[in-house]
Amino acid sequence: MTPSFAERVAQLDATEHAPTRLDLKLLANLGPESVYIFWEQWQRFGLDRRRHIMRLLAELAEEQVRLDYRPVFRACLADQDPEIRVLAIEGLWEDDHEQMMDRLIRMIHDPAGEVRAAALLSLARFAYRAEIGELALEACERLHTALLDAADDPEQPLEVRRRAIEALGYFAGSREAQAAIGRAYSMDDILMRESAVLAMGRSMRPSWFPYIERELKSPSPALRYEAARAVGEIGEDGRELLPSLLPLVDDDDTEIALAAIWALGQVGGPDARRILKRIARSRDETRAQAAQDALAELDLDTL
Template identity: 35%
Template sequence: MKEEQEERAFAEILDEIFKAEPLPIADLYRLSDMAEADAAAFWAGWTAVSDDRRQAIVRHLADIVEDNFIVDFAPIFVSSLQDAHPEVRVAALDGLWDSTDLKLIAPLTKMMQEDADVQVQAAAAGSLGHYVLLAEWGQLPERILPNLVKAMLAVYETVETAVPVRRVLLEGLGAADDPRVPDLIVEAYESGDPAMQMSAIFAMGNSADRRWSATVLGEMESPYEEMRAEAARAAGVIGNSDFVPQLAALAYDEDLAVQTAAITALGQIGGDEVQRILAEMLDDPEIEADDELLEVVEAAIEEAAMMAGDFDFGDFLFDDDDDDDDL
């Protein structure tokens, strides 16, 4: 009787997920780690769900896994890679972003090469770039790199490849230890195409190679806020302490995205000077009044402290009077 109630309850939940307005987000968690019978019921009803509804469901599932590492919607994402609706495929790719399943490399490569939708191609290329990064970091086997990088380079160098796809490919290839990549980065940076130039800066950061320090430092003074933000992000990944003075200035940039990127980069670089700069920012009235920016500063302080081996984050947030009160 209990099993019948559970089956009926899941059937009701599925009906709401597939049809109810608005989409019941809380019920989506029931799609994680589905039992065999529940999965069969889900797939039986899935084919009748409208394109827009499938897109909404898969997009919300992707948003959930971004913040929740316990849930597992991988079977839904993997199946949705073959969905007829391109926006569903993009959402599925986003949902699989953190996947380390090597079996996905082949279908992702095929999507990058052959999908009819540019957005899907770009998303697949981005996922493959993440595999490259993880392999270069030693979190995935190095043996995947030669064929993966070869496939990405082939698509990048194909004349017909759309610019959005080439941008994502260059950004991902930035992490690859391949002798051809630096020349591609320089070529993109000198192309005169602002979009490709920004991706070149991203790739410079992704390489974590200090050879690009002068270029990145120069772009932190760009008149364009998007480029300043991109350069600040790259500076944080490269981690050169020579960036600190310029990043400290950008931490007070008029553009919020630039500020956020610069503060985050300071935390990534770390060091005594950075910790002093960030601690002073906590006392800035404008930053204190901006909850979003204050949270970024606190996160950067925590990261800088962890890099220094100092895990007592409270030292930055509470004054001596608070300590006295505890005695």
């Protein structure tokens, strides 16, 4: 007799050995009734097994585009375990529906700080869509208000407030958002300043360029890294920052160098292309590959 869907789901927790990727194809492309059955069984699974399955599903969601695990991830936003809720948020990175945005806004008030921070990281993509006109006005206003509230809430942990600042960067036309970025940059906390620099790049406002240029020369590796990323966020409008960005491609810190190489690919232009071609011939395989990838992206932009 063929086992029912409920029995097959229950089997994922019943076996001694952890489920494989092949086993988890069972959870792809579920309709509403199947999701309900899954959720009933899922709540009986042990914590370690649930975490193992969610980590595998997160990997599968990136690798197997034809297999849709979003219904499972949406259900697991309500899991009792904070780590699983974070994994569920991360697994829904392609879900751009307004309902998803509103669910993430509600999760800014989740009991677990790490879940709140993950929700705000995910909300940044909706902030970007708001800036390019892909969100309805009312949705933009809900998001803008939620981000400002989170950024200014002294009861929120630092990690939550700084992620709100990063997302606010996309609201380039908002006086309140840009003021919040300025306040974050003026703080003594280095993590908040890093987020402010990234937000400056996302806003693409020339008024922030001197601050970004200053941090490209910062003694702090973390600030140099974020400043390089900020230049990349600005894109071709950031070409005036190239003289300060270029030394970072040879930075001793590989992560900073890779951020600078990526930024060159975003900024483009003859000078950026010339430097990228030099790096692509480098003996440093990691930097050479990053330069080749940046050049390939520049070539795509010219098609």
